[in-house]
Amino acid sequence: LVEASLSENTRIAYGKAWRAWTDWCLGFGLDPTGENSDAAADERWLVMHLTALSEKRSLSTILLRRAAVVAIRKRLKRPLAVDDAEFEAFLKGLRRTKGARPVRKAAxxxxxxxxxxxxLTPHPGLAGNELAGGAGEGRRAVRDxxxxxxxxxxxxxxSELAAFDxxxxxxxxxxxxxxVGRSKADQERHGAEIGIEAVPGSALCV
Incomplete structure (x- = not known):
């Protein structure tokens, strides 16, 4: 249940971030978990890790990587003494040098x-329960x-489309x-009904 407090996508993203942090620390002979006190990667190393990331990664990725490492170290009972004020100054400098334009997908x-x-229009005509031109191909075209x-x-x-039944x-x-049983904006699964009104005069309303 504790694991379920995070969405599946967040757990995947945190896992990827932790693997990147682990690989980076091991490259310097450091323990990413902080368990080995003689070679523990502390908050200073996290700042250096994020600084290295800033050369190629976006601001959103840096924020995610920091959140992941801090959260996992806390779960491991080896928390990092992160200075939030210093990190905000780091982000401000990053925005000034790189900018923070969000990456948007084309609509x-x-x-x-x-x-x-x-x-995607399937071959017209029906043959019993099978679409002409091949049942499998026709059904996939209708589904898509x-x-x-x-x-x-x-x-x-x-994710919402894939989850529909x-x-x-x-x-x-x-x-x-x-x-909609669950969405990114409804992680606790209250659910919602979404209506799609028919447009009989439209060629796209089938």
């Missing part, structure tokens, strides 16, 4: 969605297009209702 626009629909349209209309994350879906007079 999927309606023309892109229409182009994708042309590629449904996921793409649903994600676009509902603004869902990839048929039990999460219901129809209303106005369209589709999806139950």
């Amino acid at each position: 999927l626009l309606e023309p892109n969605l229409r182009a994708a629909s042309l590629v 297009m449904a996921l793409l349209l649903t994600g676009f209309a509902g603004g869902f994350r990839r 048929l039990r999460d879906l219901s129809f209303s007079a106005k369209g589709l209702v999806l139950f």
Whole structure:
């Protein structure tokens, strides 16, 4: 249950950060866990590690790496005496020298969605329960297009789309209702129902 207090993605990110910290410390003959008092990597070494990272890594990565190392060392009962004021000064200097522009992904626009629909449109016609042109290929095309349209209309994350089950879906007079059991903004799984209104006149509403 203690492990479940962190999301799966956070645990994966913390694990990657800890491996990077461990490799870096071992390169200097240091103990990353702090258990060996004669060669323990302390907070000064963490600052040097983050400084080395700042040459190639983004500000968000540096913040994550620091949080991971501090959290894991605390769990190991070998906490680091991190000076928050000094670290804030370090971040301020980093922003001045590197900038802190966030990395944003390009948005999927309606023309892109229409182009994708042309590629994913299955062969027309039905043969029993199988789509013409190959049951497997046809079903995959329908599934992929449904996921793409649903994600676009509902603004869902990839993880949310992947977690949907048929039990999460219901129809209303106005369209589709999806139950989101868990999302990045709802780590405690209160859940929420998201409605997607039908647009009968649209070529993308299938």
